[in-house]
Amino acid sequence: MLVENEAGALSRIAGLFSARGYNIESLTVAPTNDPSLSRMTLVTSGNDDVVEQIKKQLDKLIDVVKLLDLSTGQHIEREMMLIKLKAPSPMREELKRLVDIFRAKIIDVTEVSYVVELTGSSKKLDAFIQAVPNGLITEVVRSGPTGIARGAAGLTPDA
Amino acid sequence: MDNSLTPPLQLSGADIVIQTLIDAGVDYVFGYPGGAVLHIYDALFKKADQIKHILVRHEQGAVHAADGYARATGRCGVCLVTSGPGATNAVTGIATAYMDSIPLVVLTGQVPLPVIGSDAFQEVDTVGITRPCVKHNFLVRKREDLAPIIAKAFHIAQTGRPGPVVVDIPKDMTDPTQLIPYYYPREVQLRAYQPPQHGDLEQIRKAVSLLLTAQRPVIYTGGGVIADNAAAELTELTRLLGYPLTSTLMGLGGYPMTDKQFVGMLGMHGTYEANMAMHETDCLIAIGARFDDRVTGKIEHFCPQAKIIHIDIDPASISKTVRVDIPIVGPVGSVLRELLRLLRTSPQRPNAEALTTWWQRIEEWRQVNCMRYDRNSDKIKPQFAIETLYQLTKGDLYLTSDVGQHQMFAAQFYPFDQPRRWINSGGLGTMGFGLPAAVGVQLAHPDSRVVCVSGEASILMCIQELATCKQYKLPIKILLLNNGYMGMVRQWQEFFYESRYAHTYVEALPDFVALANSFGHVGMRVDQPDQLAKTLQDAFALTDRLVLIDVVVDPTENVYPMVAAGKGQHEMHLPPTLSERELA
Ligand SMILES: Cc1cc2nc3c(=O)[nH]c(=O)nc-3n(C[C@H](O)[C@H](O)[C@H](O)COP(=O)(O)OP(=O)(O)OC[C@H]3O[C@@H](n4cnc5c(N)ncnc54)[C@H](O)[C@@H]3O)c2cc1C
Ligand SMILES: Cc1ncc(C[n+]2csc(CCOP(=O)(O)OP(=O)(O)O)c2C)c(N)n1
Ligand SMILES: [Mg+2]
Numbered sequence: 044m045l046v047e048n049e050a051g052a053l054s055r056i057a058g059l060f061s062a063r064g065y066n067i068e069s070l071t072v073a074p075t076n077d078p079s080l081s082r083m084t085l086v087t088s089g090n091d092d093v094v095e096q097i098k099k100q101l102d103k104l105i106d107v108v109k110l111l112d113l114s115t116g117q118h119i120e121r122e123m124m125l126i127k128l129k130a131p132s133p134m135r136e137e138l139k140r141l142v143d144i145f146r147a148k149i150i151d152v153t154e155v156s157y158v159v160e161l162t163g164s165s166k167k168l169d170a171f172i173q174a175v176p177n178g179l180i181t182e183v184v185r186s187g188p189t190g191i192a193r194g195a196a197g198l199t200p201d202a
Numbered sequence: 203m204d205n206s207l208t209p210p211l212q213l214s215g216a217d218i219v220i221q222t223l224i225d226a227g228v229d230y231v232f233g234y235p236g237g238a239v240l241h242i243y244d245a246l247f248k249k250a251d252q253i254k255h256i257l258v259r260h261e262q263g264a265v266h267a268a269d270g271y272a273r274a275t276g277r278c279g280v281c282l283v284t285s286g287p288g289a290t291n292a293v294t295g296i297a298t299a300y301m302d303s304i305p306l307v308v309l310t311g312q313v314p315l316p317v318i319g320s321d322a323f324q325e326v327d328t329v330g331i332t333r334p335c336v337k338h339n340f341l342v343r344k345r346e347d348l349a350p351i352i353a354k355a356f357h358i359a360q361t362g363r364p365g366p367v368v369v370d371i372p373k374d375m376t377d378p379t380q381l382i383p384y385y386y387p388r389e390v391q392l393r394a395y396q397p398p399q400h401g402d403l404e405q406i407r408k409a410v411s412l413l414l415t416a417q418r419p420v421i422y423t424g425g426g427v428i429a430d431n432a433a434a435e436l437t438e439l440t441r442l443l444g445y446p447l448t449s450t451l452m453g454l455g456g457y458p459m460t461d462k463q464f465v466g467m468l469g470m471h472g473t474y475e476a477n478m479a480m481h482e483t484d485c486l487i488a489i490g491a492r493f494d495d496r497v498t499g500k501i502e503h504f505c506p507q508a509k510i511i512h513i514d515i516d517p518a519s520i521s522k523t524v525r526v527d528i529p530i531v532g533p534v535g536s537v538l539r540e541l542l543r544l545l546r547t548s549p550q551r552p553n554a555e556a557l558t559t560w561w562q563r564i565e566e567w568r569q570v571n572c573m574r575y576d577r578n579s580d581k582i583k584p585q586f587a588i589e590t591l592y593q594l595t596k597g598d599l600y601l602t603s604d605v606g607q608h609q610m611f612a613a614q615f616y617p618f619d620q621p622r623r624w625i626n627s628g629g630l631g632t633m634g635f636g637l638p639a640a641v642g643v644q645l646a647h648p649d650s651r652v653v654c655v656s657g658e659a660s661i662l663m664c665i666q667e668l669a670t671c672k673q674y675k676l677p678i679k680i681l682l683l684n685n686g687y688m689g690m691v692r693q694w695q696e697f698f699y700e701s702r703y704a705h706t707y708v709e710a711l712p713d714f715v716a717l718a719n720s721f722g723h724v725g726m727r728v729d730q731p732d733q734l735a736k737t738l739q740d741a742f743a744l745t746d747r748l749v750l751i752d753v754v755v756d757p758t759e760n761v762y763p764m765v766a767a768g769k770g771q772h773e774m775h776l777p778p779t780l781s782e783r784e785l786a
Contacts, residue, residue, distance in 0.1 A: 047394065050341070051329060062334045092521070099518035105338045105358065108394040200393055 044083045044101065045109040045200060048074065052106040056083065059104065065089065065097050069187030080108060080200065084189040108200045117193040123160070124168045125150075127182040128175060130157045137176070145171050156181065164188075210383035215345045216241035216376035217248075218384050219309065222352040224252050225386040228280050230271060230645055232256045232264040236284025237324060238311025241376035246282075256645065256674060259666035261288050263638035265295020266664065269304050270639030271646045273625045274600055276431055278305040278360050279642065285311040286324030289370075290331065294632060296366050297335040301629025302452060303429060305364035307355045314374035315343060328370045337365030342375050345382050353387040362397025363516040364429055398515060401532030401540060409487070409511045409528050410544045416485030417556040418563075419445045422468065425452030425628070426490015426514060426534050433457065433621040435538035436489065442545060443552055446564055448476035450491050452628045455618035465564060469497040470765045471610045474572035474774060475564050477765065480505055481772040482563070487511040490534045493524045494629070503770025513537045572763045573614055574777055581756040582731050584608060584683045588615035590734050591653065591681060594742065599651040600625060600643045604636035604660030607689035610761045612655045634663030637680065641667055644676040651679070651742070658684040659708050668721040671748045679741050680750040682714060685757045693760045697775070718750035729754035 046052045053072060060067045068086040075082045087097055094112075102110050113120070130138055130152075142149055142159055145167065151158035161171055165188050172183065192198070213221060219242050223231065233255060235243045246255055258264040261283045268279030279299075283292050289310045299306045313322040329341050338358050340351045348371070355367040413419065421443075427436050433456045440447050440463055447457050448468040457464055466473030468480055480486070486508040491497070498504040504524055512519075512526040513534055520529040530537055575585045588611050597619050603609040603626040618624045625643060627635040640654040661682055671678055692706040715725030724747050728737040734753070741749040763774040 050343075051333070051339070054330065055333060058333050092525070096518065096522060099520075103516070103518055105392065105395050 044085065044107055044111075045075070045080045045198060046072075046083050047106040047108060048079050048081045049106060052081070053083075055104055055106055056085070056101065059100055060087070063100060065093065071187045071189050077200075084187070086188060109198055111192065111198050113190045113192060118190050119193060120164050120188050120190040121162055122165045122168055122188040123162045123186040124171070125184040126159045126161065126172070126175075126180065128157045128159060129179045129181055130155060134176065134179065138179070141171070141174055145174075147171065210385055212381040213384040214241070214245070214376065214378045214381055215348050215371075216245035216378055218345075218348045218382075219352065219371065219376060220245040220249050220253065221384060222349045222386060223280060224249065226353065226356050228253060228278075230254050230256055230268075230642075231280045231282050232258055232267045232271075232642065233282030234258055234261050234264055234284065234288060236288050236311060238285035238288075238313060238373045239282060239309075239371075239376075241373065241378050242282065242309070242311070242371070244378065245376075255282075256641070257670065258638065258641070259669050260664065261291035262295050262634065263641070263664050263667045263670065265292050265306065265308065266298065266632075266635050266638035267642035267645075267667075267670075268306055268308075269295060269299045269635075270602060270625055270642030272299075272304050272306060272642070273639070274622050274643040275646045276622065278307055278356055281306065281308045283308070283310055284324070285313055285328070286326050289326055289328040293331060293335070294634075296332055296368065298627050298630045298632040298635060299366040300335045300337070302627065303364050303425060304366065305359040306366035307352070307359050308366060308368045309352075310368060310370045312341070312370045312372040315372040316374070318372065328368065332368045335366075336368050337363075339368035339370065341370045342372065345375050345380060348375060349384060350387045350390075354390050354392060357390040357392070358395065362395075363519075398532045399536065401513065401530040401537035403540065405528055405530045406537060406540050406544060409530060410541060410548060412485055412509055412511060412528060413443065413487060413545075414548065414550045414552060416445075417553060418479075418483050418560045419443070419485040419487070419552075420479050420483040420508075421445050421447040421487050421489065422449075422480070422491055423447060423453040423456050423489045424450040424491025427453050427456035428490075428621045430490065430515075430534040431621070432490075432533075432535035432538055435535050435542065439538055439542055439545075442542065444557060445552070446479055446561070448472070448479065450494065450497055450628070451613055451626070453491060454613060454624045455621045458619040459617035460619055465568075467613055469494075469771070470499070471614065471761050471763065472765075474570045474763055474776065475567035477763070477771045477774060478567045479564055481770070483508045485509055485511075487513070488526070489513045489538070490515075492519045493522065495523070498524060499765045499769055499771040499773075503772065570776065572774070572776055575759070579731070579756060582729065582734055582753055584611045584685065584755045584759055585615050586731060587681065587683055587734060587753050587755060588612050588655070590738060591655075592616050594735065594738055595651065595653075597623070599623070599653050600640075600647060602626065602636045602639040602643060602652070602654045604654075604656040604663075605631045605633045605690070606657045606660055607685070607693065607759070607761050608655050608657045608660075608683040610690075611683070614761075633660040637661060637664050637678075638667045638670075640678045641670055641674075641676060644678055645674070652676075653679045653681055655681045655683065657689060658682060658686065658711055658714070659688045662712075665717070668718070668723060668748070672722045675746065676748060677744070677746050678748050680748070681738075682750060682752050683755050684711075684714070684752050685755050685759065686711065687757055689757075689759070690761070696760070697764075697766065714750055714752040718748070723748040723750060725750050725752065727752040727754065
């Protein structure tokens with residue numbers, strides 16, 4: 044969604060979901076190259092009728108400038124994760140191998156811990172978490188997915 | 203905007219608020235002062251010759267009055283209230299207007315910007331509190347934004363699906379010592395808001411061909427017809443097709459209710475014939491109606507055989523609760539004009555034979571006489587009171603209502619032939635709406651008869667507005683159907699809780715005649731059916747006075763038909779069978 048970069052916009056959208064009983068699985072917001080607009084990626088769930096109604100209700104908000112349902116077309120989805128792992132010496136090699144397999148990066152090291160950065164689809168992040176041996180995860184920070192449609196066309200206020 | 207020739211006025215924020223209202227064509231502001239809006243009140247004081255302020259006695263009353271004004275005129279209602287308790291008192295009114303899609307601009311005072319968030323005196327997060335019950339709201343953060351935001355508020359409130367818009371104004375924005383240039387924004391820029399102007403022609407074509415092949419068609423209309431001032435188009439269409447028409451509570455008067463093609467209101471307290479026709483129709487055209495649960499009953503049983511056409515300006519109303527076959531997104535009026543044009547040019551005509559059979563079936567349902575009641579009772583029946591009102595006024599009035607049995611009796615027994623005459627809270631069902639709404643209606647139509655039908659429980663919820671009526675000499679007539687119960691709730695308790703009347707008896711009622719007198723009005727009481735017409739005539743004869751008529755009605759009467767919650771629309775409670783004497 045492209046949303047007016049105004050103070051109330053985020054709470055209007057979040058409020059709509061709670062008021063109408065829709066799920067928000069994740070929500071990311073950040074500025075765009077146009078200072079008057081923010082871009083918001085929202086992941087929700089529901090049957091077709093519910094998703095249709097969610098889209099209509101969002102579109103009705105005066106702060107929502109443009110809305111696109113990425114799941115209806117070819118698109119790319121990325122999420123970033125920072126994950127802090129316990130890294131006792133007997134485990135360090137195995138963890139490094141895991142980081143390589145997932146094309147992740149170790150971005151902070153202490154004698155007893157690693158911080159790993161990993162970007163990819165949400166499923167890939169889930170898989171990494173699954174693959175970490177039991178008991179080694181100290182902290183998980185995920186950005187929530189963001190996405191963009193494939194192809195030359197862009198989502199703009201007047202597109 | 204071309205202001206290059208004349209130097210712009212230099213005004214304070216407070217003056218800008220008032221000047222913008224004047225330039226927007228506002229004649230009445232309904233409000234109540236307080237600290238955060240004192241600068242604005244001072245600016246209002248200076249412009250008293252150009253804009254009238256109506257001082258209510260409670261902010262809920264201000265919003266209902268503005269709402270009544272809007273419903274009776276089609277224009278936008280305007281309110282002005284202070285921060286904190288002023289704003290929270292207004293919320294019930296705002297939610298009432300929101301649920302019925304009524305255009306309002308509500309200006310609320312706010313604490314100065316620098317102290318927002320500090321729990322300052324009379325600070326509440328008005329934008330946050332009202333967000334779920336407004337079409338849109340604004341917090342003004344720059345003086346320069348005042349005029350553009352107020353202009354946007356009017357535009358948003360009145361276009362598309364109408365609704366209330368709140369503009370929250372921090373006190374420092376209206377500082378009388380800070381002057382800035384003022385321009386009235388003639389054009390409003392809102393890139394993400396473009397309500398549809400026309401329906402899709404292809405969809406309208408499909409609708410025409412479905413309508414013309416129907417065997418058992420029904421036209422189901424609602425508040426959207428009133429909002430779009432499309433009663434004339436609707437009437438033309440209905441006459442041309444010859445199909446039966448039913449209306450929601452909010453659409454009454456969009457088509458003449460005394461006409462034979464009108465089969466009554468539908469839904470929970472709709473007529474037997476309307477609900478049965480809905481149940482058996484093969485082609486339903488919904489026009490500016492939103493398939494409310496009081497209309498559909500249990501969704502699985504709703505119009506099980508019908509293909510459905512739905513005309514609505516709000517895409518989110520379409521297929522929200524009932525899936526439709528031919529959606530048409532657009533304003534009722536323009537879509538109906540297009541539909542009429544296509545119908546006239548089509549070589550095909552409605553199926554006359556099928557229609558005759560269909561009308562025969564409907565006449566059979568009419569014979570059930572679903573709204574019968576005991577006309578020989580020695581008590582005043584509430585239905586009889588409304589019928590008497592109709593006999594004396596014949597549609598020549600504006601009728602506001604509160605919420606309860608009396609509201610349903612008014613909707614069932616007073617046939618409105620014109621739109622904007624029936625003014626009630628349907629979506630939120632707000633007790634206390636009727637009297638303040640009548641204030642707004644009477645101000646909008648000073649020479650018309652305005653009647654408020656109420657119950658002894660509802661009227662007490664905004665009774666303070668009797669003082670407003672006195673101050674502005676509003677000659678409203680209050681028809682108080684006093685059954686001594688919260689009748690509508692008592693009815694549910696009788697039907698579904700084995701007559702355990704938990705807290706529905708309104709004990710310690712005031713003497714309403716004395717109460718009216720104490721506010722400087724006229725009070726009358728009547729408890730004999732044969733005295734009723736005379737009493738009403740006496741009341742109407744006092745053309746310059748507010749008269750409260752305490753009508754003592756049968757406390758045990760129920761509203762029929764009734765579709766119980768969770769039942770199908772065809773599963774109605776009908777009135778108990780009357781003995782021959784009663785029917786005579
Ligand atoms: C005690 C009680 C009992 C009730 N019993 C009943 C009952 O028996 N039967 C009944 O019908 N109601 C009943 N109601 C009222 C009910 O709750 C709803 O308020 C009502 O049914 C809604 O009416 P509507 O569908 O016409 O919608 P409205 O709320 O009037 O909505 C109008 C629709 O028209 C659309 N619209 C607005 N402007 C335009 C435009 N310019 N062009 C096109 N479309 C437009 C809107 O988007 C919306 O979808 C009762 C209420 C109370 C309090
Ligand atoms: C503000 C508010 N509170 C509660 C209700 C629930 N309610 C609906 S009808 C009703 C009783 C109304 O009683 P009265 O005004 O005497 O009307 P009657 O049904 O007796 O005609 C109540 C309590 C409501 N609609 N609004
Ligand atoms: Mg009562």
